[in-house]
Amino acid sequence: xxxxxxxxxxxxxxxxxxxxxxxxxxxxxxxxxxxxxxxxxxxxxxxxxxxxxxxxxxxxxxxxxxxxxxxxxxxxxxxxxxx
Numbered sequence: 887x888x889x890x891x892x893x894x895x896x897x898x899x900x901x902x903x904x905x906x907x908x909x910x911x912x913x914x915x916x917x918x919x920x921x922x923x924x925x926x927x928x929x930x931x932x933x934x935x936x937x938x939x940x941x942x943x944x945x946x947x948x949x950x951x952x953x954x955x956x957x958x959x960x961x962x963x964x965x966x967x968x969x
Contacts, residue, residue, distance in 0.1 A: 895921075900944070907951075908953060910956065912952055915934070921941070923938050923939050926939040926949060
C-alpha cells in the first residue's frame with residue numbers, strides 16, 4: 887500500500903470508526919498496511935481464513951477480512967466455477 891493510500895485508509899478508519907471492513911480482492915488484502923494492527927482469529931471453514939484487527943484512534947478496534955473481488959467471478963457475464 888502506498889504512503890498516500892495508507893494515509894487515506896487511516897483517515898477513513900478514524901472518521902468512520904467501523905467495526906469491520908470487507909476488503910474486496912486478495913491482491914489488495916495482501917498489500918494492506920498493518921498500521922500497528924495484529925492478526926486476529928481465523929475464520930474456520932472459509933476459503934481465506936486470515937483476519938486482521940486494526941486499532942482505532944479513539945479507542946476500540948476494527949476487524950478486516952479479505953474476500954475474492956466480485957468482478958473476478960464474472961467473465962463475459964457468466965460466473966466462473968471457482969478460483
